[in-house]
Amino acid sequence: MAIVFxxxxxxxxxxxxxxxxxxxxxxxxLDSGSFTAxxxxxxxxxxxLIQHCNGLLLPTSGQVHVMDFTLExxxxxxxxxxxxxxxxxxxxxxxxQLFAETVEQEITFGPKNFGxxxxxxLGLAKQALHQLDLDESILNKNPFQLSxxxxxxxxxxxxxxxxxxILILDEPTATLDPVSRRELLSLLHRLCKxxxxxxxxxxxxxxxxxxYADKVMVLKDGRLAFxxxxxxxxxxSSMFSDLRIRIPSMLRLQQAYRRRFPxxxxxxxxxxxxxAKHLGEQIALCKMSNGKEEAGEELC
Amino acid sequence: MLVDKxxxxxxxxxxxxxxxxxxRAKITSMFLFVVIIMIAHSLWDLLLVxxxxxxxxxxSKIPASFFVKAVRPLRFLILFLFLFQLFxxxxxxxxxxLGPISIYRGGILLAFLTAWRMILLISFTSxxxxxxxPLTLTKGVEGILEPFRFLGVSPERLGLMISISLRFIxxxxxxxxKILKAQASRGxxxxxxxxxxxxxxxMSLLVPVTVGAFRRAEDLxxxxxxxxxxxxxxxxxxxxxxxxxxxxxxxxxxFAIGLATLLII
Numbered sequence: 001m002a003i004v005f006x007x008x009x010x011x012x013x014x015x016x017x018x019x020x021x022x023x024x025x026x027x028x029x030l031d032s033g034s035f036t037a038x039x040x041x042x043x044x045x046x047x048x049l050i051q052h053c054n055g056l057l058l059p060t061s062g063q064v065h066v067m068d069f070t071l072e073x074x075x076x077x078x079x080x081x082x083x084x085x086x087x088x089x090x091x092x093x094x095x096x097q098l099f100a101e102t103v104e105q106e107i108t109f110g111p112k113n114f115g116x117x118x119x120x121x122l123g124l125a126k127q128a129l130h131q132l133d134l135d136e137s138i139l140n141k142n143p144f145q146l147s148x149x150x151x152x153x154x155x156x157x158x159x160x161x162x163x164x165x166i167l168i169l170d171e172p173t174a175t176l177d178p179v180s181r182r183e184l185l186s187l188l189h190r191l192c193k194x195x196x197x198x199x200x201x202x203x204x205x206x207x208x209x210x211x212y213a214d215k216v217m218v219l220k221d222g223r224l225a226f227x228x229x230x231x232x233x234x235x236x237s238s239m240f241s242d243l244r245i246r247i248p249s250m251l252r253l254q255q256a257y258r259r260r261f262p263x264x265x266x267x268x269x270x271x272x273x274x275x276a277k278h279l280g281e282q283i284a285l286c287k288m289s290n291g292k293e294e295a296g297e298e299l300c
Numbered sequence: 301m302l303v304d305k306x307x308x309x310x311x312x313x314x315x316x317x318x319x320x321x322x323x324r325a326k327i328t329s330m331f332l333f334v335v336i337i338m339i340a341h342s343l344w345d346l347l348l349v350x351x352x353x354x355x356x357x358x359x360s361k362i363p364a365s366f367f368v369k370a371v372r373p374l375r376f377l378i379l380f381l382f383l384f385q386l387f388x389x390x391x392x393x394x395x396x397x398l399g400p401i402s403i404y405r406g407g408i409l410l411a412f413l414t415a416w417r418m419i420l421l422i423s424f425t426s427x428x429x430x431x432x433x434p435l436t437l438t439k440g441v442e443g444i445l446e447p448f449r450f451l452g453v454s455p456e457r458l459g460l461m462i463s464i465s466l467r468f469i470x471x472x473x474x475x476x477x478k479i480l481k482a483q484a485s486r487g488x489x490x491x492x493x494x495x496x497x498x499x500x501x502x503m504s505l506l507v508p509v510t511v512g513a514f515r516r517a518e519d520l521x522x523x524x525x526x527x528x529x530x531x532x533x534x535x536x537x538x539x540x541x542x543x544x545x546x547x548x549x550x551x552x553x554x555f556a557i558g559l560a561t562l563l564i565i
Contacts, residue, residue, distance in 0.1 A: 056481045081487060089485040096475075097482040099507035109504065113487025144511070158486065 001065070002166055002198040003053055004029040008062035010048055022048040024222045025062070030215070032165075033196040035189065037209040040219030041243060046202045047092070049219065050168050053200070054087040055080040067165065085114040088164035092171050094155035095148065103146075103154055104139040110162040121161070128157035131187055149180055156184070160191075166198040167191065173208065185212055207248040211270060218243065311433050314361040317546070318431040323440025325547035330428050332554040336561055337421050343409075345561040346416060352557050353424045362430055370426035371419055378418045385411035438463040439541055456532045464520070472513055479508045 010023040022045045030036055040046050051057040052064050055071050064071040069083045091097065100106040107128060108121035116124065126136055132153045138146065143154055156172060167188065173181040189212040191197045203209050206216070216233050218226035220243060226236060234251045247255075253275070254266060267278030313319070318326075333353075340349050357367060371378075385407060392406030429437065442459035449455065488501045 051481065054485055056484060077489075081489065084485055084487060084489075087485070089482075091478065091482045091485075094482065096512055097479050097486075097508050098511075099504045109488070110486040162486070 001029045002032040002034070002067060003200070004065040005049075005052070006063040006065070008052065008059045008064060010045075010052065010057060011060045014060050022222050023052075023059075026222075026224050027062075028217065028224060028227050030198060030200065032198050033192065034214045035192045035199045035212055036201070036215045036217060037206065037213040038200060038202045038217045038219065039204065039206050039245065040225075041245075044219040045222040046219055047170060048222075050089065050170060050200065050202060053166070053168055054084050054089055056089075081114070085162065086165045088159040088162050088167045090156055090159050090167070090169040090172055092174070093152075094159070094172070095151035098143045098151060098155060101142060102139065103141050103143050106143050106154060107139075107158045107161050110158055114162060124161040124163060125157070128161040131160060131191075132157050133183060149176060152176060153180070164197070166200070168200045168202075170202045171204065172201070173203065173205065181208065185209065188212065206245065207250065210248050210250050310429060312362050312366060312430045314431075316359060316361045316431065318356070318360045318427070321431075321550060322541055322543050322547045323432050323436050324443045324541060324543070325551050326428055326432060327437075327440050327444055329551055329554045330425050332551075332558060333424060334421065336554070336558045337417050339558070340417070340561045341413075342564065343413070344564050346413060346420075348560060348564065349557060350416075350420060352553075353420055357424065357427060360427060360431055362427075366430065367423040367426065370430075371422050374418070374422055378415050381418060382411045382415040385414050434466040435463060436539070436541075438466070439539070443541055454532065460531065468513075468516065471516065472509065475512050476505070476509050479505055479512075 005026050005028050008023055008026045009021065011019050011021045013019050026049065038046055038049070048057060052059060052071065053066055055069075055077060058071055058075055058077070059073055061073055066083060067086065069080075098106055100109060104122070104125060107125040108116075108118075111121040111124050112118070125139070129136060129139070134150065134153055134157065138150070138154075143151060146154065152172075152175075156169075159167070169188070173184055176184065185208060188199050188201065192199045192212075201209055201213070210216075210230055213230060215227065215229055217224065218239065225243070226233070226239060234254055237247060237251075237255070240247045250270065257264075257266065261282065264282060267274045269275075269277070336349055340346050357364075386403060387401060387407070389407035389410050390402065390404050392404045392409075394402060394404055395408070396403040432440070438459045441462055442455040445453055445455040445458060483501070483504050488504050
């Protein structure tokens with residue numbers, strides 16, 4: 001288990017008259033090497049939740065276990081460095097945290113803070129740049145002269161360069177162009193499947209991550225409304241209308257397919273090509289089994 | 301959290317009679333209060349002013365802890381003033397003499413009175429922002445500055461400046477907090493480091509916050525221009541200030557207390 005929440009409640013300004021409960025009694029566990037999407041309307045506590053994972057926030061009650069660390073209420077925040085070293089947290093609009101004179105200084109900042117030597121840090125930085133499909137030549141550029149999309153990528157690279165075991169990202173794809181969005185998601189997917197990193201991704205676009213995520217968590221008003229696999233999600237259409245989230249087009253396709261072809265298996269490859277091939281096979285199968293085209297159409 | 305500790309300039313909604321008062325009356329009475337504190341010299345003066353202030357603070361329904369929090373950030377200044385008076389005032393009976401340090405009876409009294417006045421001043425004047433919403437406060441300032449228009453003062457300009465700065469204090473605080481967290485996640489935890497390293501890490505905080513402030517300023521200018529904002533153009537007001545009898549009574553109370561402190565010697 002990479003991350004375990006045990007009855008976690010968090011209230012901002014607890015005990016004062018301005019107290020505001022952001023999370024209520026949240027319990028869940030994420031497997032190591034899994035890819036989880038966290039969705040929920042604005043103000044449902046997503047950002048509060050992820051800040052518990054590396055001790056930026058401590059639970060007001062309950063416990064958070066992250067790998068072999070335990071976070072408890074009123075614990076000392078000193079000595080969390082070891083934990084933070086192993087958890088990469090990419091905040092919303094990470095390009096707002098850029099500060100250095102060169103991209104190199106920016107990306108090596110994290111690794112150096114966690115004890116890497118200059119050479120090691122540079123190696124990690126180059127590797128992170130490659131992963132995000134950025135050219136090494138930008139290492140000497142000023143990060144503030146890059147385009148918005150490149151700044152975002154540099155900021156994400158600065159987290160990747162820390163080589164964390166767990167990667168947590170808060171809407172990293174927002175305001176990126178569609179191509180970069182897909183590239184980033186497939187990179188995260190690769191990191192997850194090839195290097196065994198645990199990924200927790202906060203997003204508003206469920207459509208986009210469904211193909212990559214193993215599990216989906218839904219937060220609503222500070223409570224965990226759903227936690228399960230993407231397949232289980234397709235039975236939850238009432239929850240989507242509750243949350244005013246559009247049902248992802250993939251789920252709508254699956255539902256429509258099941259209605260139209262009851263009892264038939266879903267394609268194993270869920271990509272667009274996979275679906276086209278599968279539907280073609282289904283039609284061919286119908287034609288073969290019935291001989292007559294019209295009768296086949298009716299049956300299917 | 302940093303934001304929790306800073307009480308200065310915060311609005312606390314308790315809907316007391318003080319909240320409903322005209323901001324101009326509150327601002328003027330705060331000025332009067334500062335003057336009263338200045339002229340209140342004796343112990344009896346201060347006792348009178350303190351009981352008056354506590355009565356008003358209690359009627360605001362704001363818990364005492366908020367006033368304590370308002371004074372807290374200035375505790376070292378108060379301590380400094382206290383020690384300064386204690387060591388350098390040489391009237392009355394000599395009580396202690398230790399090398400260069402000599403403490404007189406008058407010094408002790410004055411030190412206590414100074415600290416007391418300082419605490420009273422800060423906690424009571426924080427009532428202004430506790431009970432007045434920022435926008436109302438700005439309107440009040442504009443109203444107070446209106447008579448000075450002939451001197452070349454532009455109340456609208458000042459009002460706009462104040463309201464924008466007040467509006468952006470929490471925003472920039474929030475942004476600072478966010479960047480603190482983001483950098484802490486990258487291993488730059490300020491509280492974990494020795495002082496020398498802290499200085500270096502400060503850059504990783506200051507640069508993004510400054511860049512962010514400029515970005516916001518630019519966005520604001522653009523959006524104001526896009527909406528055709530012209531400074532000083534005739535505008536309709538959503539809320540207008542009305543001076544009521546309670547405001548006159550409130551203000552007179554301060555005059556009365558001021559006179560009383562002048563008469564008690």
